[in-house]
Structure formats: structure tokens, C-alpha cells
Amino acid sequence: MLTAKERQGRRLRAVLDAILHDVSARRDYGALADYIAPLGRIDPRKFGIAVATRDGRVFAAGDADEPFSIQSISKVFALTLALGKVGDALWERVGQEPSGNRFNSIVQLEYESGVPRNPFINAGAIVVCDVLLAGHEPKEALGETLRFLRFLADDGGVFIDSGVAVAEKAGGFRNVALANFMMACGNLLHPPELALGVYFHQCAVAMSCRQLALAGRYLAFGGVHPSTGRSVVSPQRARRVNALMLTCGHYDGSGDFAFHVGVPGKSGVGGGILAVIPGVASVAVWSPGLNEYGNSKFGTAALQSLTTEMNWSVFG
Incomplete structure (x- = not known):
């Protein structure tokens, strides 16, 4: 039976x-x-x-x-790591509300003075990457994310697709604009190109x-x-x-x-x-x-x- x-x-x-x-x-x-x-x-x-x-x-x-390419699914794991680093202080820099707009909206970010509506839209995820950079070089922050994913999956085969990462950067003008606007508003603590480097490579994780x-x-x-x-x-x-x-x-x-x-x-x-x-x-x-x-x-x-x-x- x-x-x-x-x-x-x-x-x-x-x-x-x-x-x-x-x-x-x-x-x-x-x-x-x-x-x-x-x-x-x-x-x-x-x-x-x-x-x-x-x-x-x-x-x-x-x-x-x-x-x-898992792309924005990676934001779930990055958010988990960021909460482990700074806890609820993260919510002082990014909100918890649905956006109601496209994931890369510039208008919404400007209207809300550089504070992204939530950590899953692109601007919010860039802030999360800025948090992960604290005390690290971009390669170290990315290495931490990869180790975390490999631990969770119990599989060392998780990797970053370098071709996708290069393409992300080559066409990432709107994300660059989002990062620069948040820097102007004081919501990035590292140079935008560093936070964006982590973000583009994070989105290029392959699983x-x-x-x-x-x-x-x-x-x-x-x-x-x-x-x-x-x-x-x-x-x-x-x-x-x-x-x-x-x-x-x-x-x-x-x-x-x-x-x-x-x-x-x-x-x-x-x-x-x-x-x-x-x-x-x-x-x-x-x-x-x-x-x-x-x-x-x-x-x-x-x-x-x-x-x-x-x-x-x-x-x-």
C-alpha cells in the first residue's frame, strides 16, 4: 500500500x-x-x-x-543577504510597496526622491547591491552571492554567464540613469559604476x-x-x-x-x-x-x- x-x-x-x-x-x-x-x-x-x-x-x-539566466530572480537571494547584513535598516533606503509601473521606471523614482518603491524593481535591487558592497570589492560581493547560491542549491555548478553580464552592461543605460539619480539623492554609498557592476553580474547568474x-x-x-x-x-x-x-x-x-x-x-x-x-x-x-x-x-x-x-x- x-x-x-x-x-x-x-x-x-x-x-x-x-x-x-x-x-x-x-x-x-x-x-x-x-x-x-x-x-x-x-x-x-x-x-x-x-x-x-x-x-x-x-x-x-x-x-x-x-x-x-535567472536575471531578476537573483534579487530574492541578494535581498536575503542584505537583510542579514543590515537588517531592518534596509527599509530606510528602499520601500515595501508594489510599484504599479514598469520595473525600470525613472519617473516613479524621481517622483519618490530617489527611494525605490521595493527591492525587486531595478532601482531597489541596485540599492541592495550597494548594501552588499559594504567593505567589499565588487568581485568579493559577487563571490559571496555565488557561494550563497551554491550552498542553498547544494551544487557548485551555479555560475555567472560572462556573455550575459557583458550584454547587460552594454545595454544598461536606463539602469545607469537610475543609479546616478539615486546617487544624486544620497541613496547610494558607493560609486554608481561599482553598484551597477555587482547588479549586472548578479542578474547574469545561470542556474x-x-x-x-x-x-x-x-x-x-x-x-x-x-x-x-x-x-x-x-x-x-x-x-x-x-x-x-x-x-x-x-x-x-x-x-x-x-x-x-x-x-x-x-x-x-x-x-x-x-x-x-x-x-x-x-x-x-x-x-x-x-x-x-x-x-x-x-x-x-x-x-x-x-x-x-x-x-x-x-x-x-
Whole structure:
């Protein structure tokens, strides 16, 4: 007779197989983020999904072991590190409210005197990178982030895609403008080019769905790394990061994502999404075509199917 864990595992495998079959039959892929040249060359048919549970099991389908550029998903891990460094003092420099605007809005930043609305829009993430720079050279700050991700994923294969980093810098004029404006307002403590260097390379981190799902588990289990039992962040901070993911993790599409998917999630223009089902699992999905909000089109649909079929929602 099957145990409850075995029954759930079978059900989850069947749901993932059905999602993969459904996605494979679609052709309306969405738009690639071709303003970052390497991302514009990715096969839009790529699709991977992985679900990581407390005990370290990973249920995966599709291209779940192929590395991709996690882009703004990296902001979740950078925020975690920054909170560990300065705690709630971070909120004196960046807000906690949904933006309601594009992730790189200059108008909103000027209107709010150089204080970004939240740590997941680009300006807020640049402030977070400025915090991570304290007492470090950019390479040291990036090394700390990589070590953190490798620890969380229990995988030394997490890396920074140098080609993507170069392309980020080459086309990052709006981010340069955001950083310079915040410097003028006194909200950067290091030269803008240093904070931007950390930011561009952080966004160029490459991970597979399997690695990313494993790395996100601490947010599903009260801030504790399930494989080691070590505390990554306090339960209160884990809840707050999850709250920000739910309200701000998909920029001006966050309400739509919460309505249809019902769990905290953070997207990236590389086509990835990290989703958290508190007390149950973390999920990573990758499909490079984006919807009108700049979030993965098939990834969002896949997560909606997954949470519906598994009856996963933070709303009961």
C-alpha cells in the first residue's frame, strides 16, 4: 500500500507530465527579451519545471537541468543577504510597496526622491547591491552571492554567464540613469559604476530549474535550509521576503499572478520564475518567451496549472 508521500509523489509526477504535454503543443511562445542579446538567441521552445520538497526530492520535467539566466530572480537571494547584513535598516533606503509601473521606471523614482518603491524593481535591487558592497570589492560581493547560491542549491555548478553580464552592461543605460539619480539623492554609498557592476553580474547568474528550486526551499520552510537544518534567515524575515514576492515579484503583473497562481513568486526576463508554496515545496519553471508584463508566458500558465491541480495556495 502506498504511503501518503508516495501518493503525493505519483500525483505530482502525473501533473508535471501533463503540464509538459500541454506546453509542448503550444506555439504562441511570447516575446524573447532580445534587448539583452544572448537572451534573444534562446530557443523559445525550451521549457523546464522542477519541484523541490523538504526532504530533498526533486520532481522535474522538460529542460529542468539546462542552465538559464535567472536575471531578476537573483534579487530574492541578494535581498536575503542584505537583510542579514543590515537588517531592518534596509527599509530606510528602499520601500515595501508594489510599484504599479514598469520595473525600470525613472519617473516613479524621481517622483519618490530617489527611494525605490521595493527591492525587486531595478532601482531597489541596485540599492541592495550597494548594501552588499559594504567593505567589499565588487568581485568579493559577487563571490559571496555565488557561494550563497551554491550552498542553498547544494551544487557548485551555479555560475555567472560572462556573455550575459557583458550584454547587460552594454545595454544598461536606463539602469545607469537610475543609479546616478539615486546617487544624486544620497541613496547610494558607493560609486554608481561599482553598484551597477555587482547588479549586472548578479542578474547574469545561470542556474537550472533543479538548482533554483532547491535554492528556494528555505523560503518554503521558515528560513531553514532543509538539507542541513541551518537557519538561513529568521522565520519572520522569510515571511517578509515571501510577502514581497507575492506583492511585488512580478512588477506591474504581480496582482494578476497572485490572482491566477496564488503563491509567492519572483520572475526574471530570462523566462524563469521561482515560486514558493509555504510548508510544502519550492518550484522553478523556465520558458523564455515573455507576456505583456515581461514575465514568462508559459511559465505562468504552468504554475497556474500546477497550483490548481495540487490545490496549492496561500489563500486557503
